[in-house]
Amino acid sequence: MSAINYSDKIPNNVNLSEDRTLQRALEHWQPNYLQWWQDMGPDGSQNFDVYLRTAVSVDPQGWAQFGHVKMPDYRWGIFLNAAEQDRKIHFGDHIGEAAWQDVPGEHRANLRRIIVTQGDTEPASVEQQRHLGLTAPSQYDLRNLFQVNVEEGRHLWAMVYLLHKYFGRDGREEAEALLERNSGNADNPRILEAFNEKTPDWLSFFMFTYFTDRDGKFQLCALAESAFDPLARTTKFMLTEEAHHMFVGESGVGRVIQRTVNAMNQLKTDDVGKLRAEGVIDLPTIQRYINFHFSVTIDLFGADQSSNAATFYSSGLKGRYEEGKRVDDHILKGNTYKVLEVHNGQLLEKEVPMLNALNEVLRDDYITDSKGGVDRWNRIIEKAGIPFKLTVPHKAFHRNIGTLAGVKVSPDGRVVNEQEWNQKVEEWLPSDQDRAYVGSLMGRVTETGKFANWIAPPVMGINRQPVDFEYVRFN
Numbered sequence: 001m002s003a004i005n006y007s008d009k010i011p012n013n014v015n016l017s018e019d020r021t022l023q024r025a026l027e028h029w030q031p032n033y034l035q036w037w038q039d040m041g042p043d044g045s046q047n048f049d050v051y052l053r054t055a056v057s058v059d060p061q062g063w064a065q066f067g068h069v070k071m072p073d074y075r076w077g078i079f080l081n082a083a084e085q086d087r088k089i090h091f092g093d094h095i096g097e098a099a100w101q102d103v104p105g106e107h108r109a110n111l112r113r114i115i116v117t118q119g120d121t122e123p124a125s126v127e128q129q130r131h132l133g134l135t136a137p138s139q140y141d142l143r144n145l146f147q148v149n150v151e152e153g154r155h156l157w158a159m160v161y162l163l164h165k166y167f168g169r170d171g172r173e174e175a176e177a178l179l180e181r182n183s184g185n186a187d188n189p190r191i192l193e194a195f196n197e198k199t200p201d202w203l204s205f206f207m208f209t210y211f212t213d214r215d216g217k218f219q220l221c222a223l224a225e226s227a228f229d230p231l232a233r234t235t236k237f238m239l240t241e242e243a244h245h246m247f248v249g250e251s252g253v254g255r256v257i258q259r260t261v262n263a264m265n266q267l268k269t270d271d272v273g274k275l276r277a278e279g280v281i282d283l284p285t286i287q288r289y290i291n292f293h294f295s296v297t298i299d300l301f302g303a304d305q306s307s308n309a310a311t312f313y314s315s316g317l318k319g320r321y322e323e324g325k326r327v328d329d330h331i332l333k334g335n336t337y338k339v340l341e342v343h344n345g346q347l348l349e350k351e352v353p354m355l356n357a358l359n360e361v362l363r364d365d366y367i368t369d370s371k372g373g374v375d376r377w378n379r380i381i382e383k384a385g386i387p388f389k390l391t392v393p394h395k396a397f398h399r400n401i402g403t404l405a406g407v408k409v410s411p412d413g414r415v416v417n418e419q420e421w422n423q424k425v426e427e428w429l430p431s432d433q434d435r436a437y438v439g440s441l442m443g444r445v446t447e448t449g450k451f452a453n454w455i456a457p458p459v460m461g462i463n464r465q466p467v468d469f470e471y472v473r474f475n
């Protein structure tokens with residue numbers, strides 16, 4: 001593992017200078033990437049000095065160095081975690097064999113597809129968030145948005161490195177295509193549906209980073225188990241950055257709730273109209289945003305039964321979340337798992353072969369994990385003495401993929417008919433009015449240490465800096 005040389009055109013810890021062909025190919029891709037960042041990256045941000053962390057090495061002291069930088073000058077680099085000596089494949093049909101340092105021919109198409117699908121989400125989220133800087137509720141929040149954006153850019157670099165190094169000409173073409181698809185573009189959209197949705201306001205942004213970046217965490221964790229060692233090492237390092245994205249979401253929603261319950265106690269009311277007149281976001285609206293982002297995100301795990309999922313696992317391409325901590329045989333032939341199906345208008349559990357249900361296994365692990373933050377949000381409400389509880393909706397609610405796409409289900413898990421759905425949908429999902437109201441609150445706050453009215457300040461600043469630190473110099 002060499003130290004990272006920041007005078008290199010492309011900072012890296014993969015000895016890029018020793019592979020001239022690869023270096024040239026990536027240096028050819030780099031200006032296209034920068035052009036994409038100009039065209040599709042954060043709007044109106046080119047000249048600000050932003051207090052960002054940059055990875056300078058993968059060890060604990062070096063992966064987060066803080067300082068003010070102009071975003072287009074951010075050093076997007078290529079970093080892999082250190083190789084584990086004699087790493088063995090620890091699940092699937094090849095269990096016990098040496099991990100692959102190159103791509104086996106028979107798995108080439110599937111691995112490429114997995115890497116491209118992951119890679120596509122990274123620039124997609126930057127595109128989804130590109131206008132949010134114009135309405136940031138504080139310098140602190142603007143800095144966090146930009147931190148998330150530059151790191152998603154780096155995650156794209158991570159996947160593009162794998163494509164260029166291991167997939168030859170096909171890989172180079174895929175790397176170009178990652179810059180050509182655009183979120184929400186009718187002719188050339190991003191691959192996964194949730195990454196074509198709009199992120200129109202900051203409540204959506206916080207929900208996205210809480211729920212959808214957490215999908216990223218689970219996908220990356222599953223890939224970090226891969227028999228293809230370069231993919232495992234790359235995704236492990238991406239995960240260190242992902243934690244901050246979910247923190248931005250969890251703390252962001254928490255601060256919105258804090259501000260709202262403060263206003264509820266001050267005005268002694270839970271009346272939505274009065275709270276909106278005060279300019280805060282009522283708890284039922286926050287619940288509807290949760291319902292939306294949760295349901296759209298759990299679709300990302302794919303169909304509840306999938307022969308692809310079985311193939312990816314058995315061939316060693318993609319493990320389960322925390323594969324190494326599980327105590328079964330890690331082969332799973334003969335094991336079963338419960339999935340939901342609709343029978344005579346009722347949701348019923350059905351046992352199916354676990355290998356085919358691995359999307360559902362990962363989805364269920366995700367659901368358990370995502371409830372933790374919702375519990376912590378509820379503690380803020382409880383502490384304020386307010387009798388209101390946020391929940392994640394039933395997993396069959398508002399689904400668009402798999403068996404459950406065919407039924408209408410309420411947030412508490414009742415199958416409902418079309419009529420009831422239409423009557424209640426505005427109680428369950430953000431309505432146009434909700435979105436217009438939240439949108440009306442958005443306006444950029446640029447003064448150091450000041451926060452928009454609809455959100456409480458954070459408890460702590462970034463990197464032990466005070467909350468009123470100058471996180472962004474607008475120049």
Ligand SMILES: [Fe+2]
Nearest residue numbers: 122152155216
């Ligand atoms: Fe990412």
Ligand SMILES: [Fe+2]
Nearest residue numbers: 213216242245
């Ligand atoms: Fe992320």
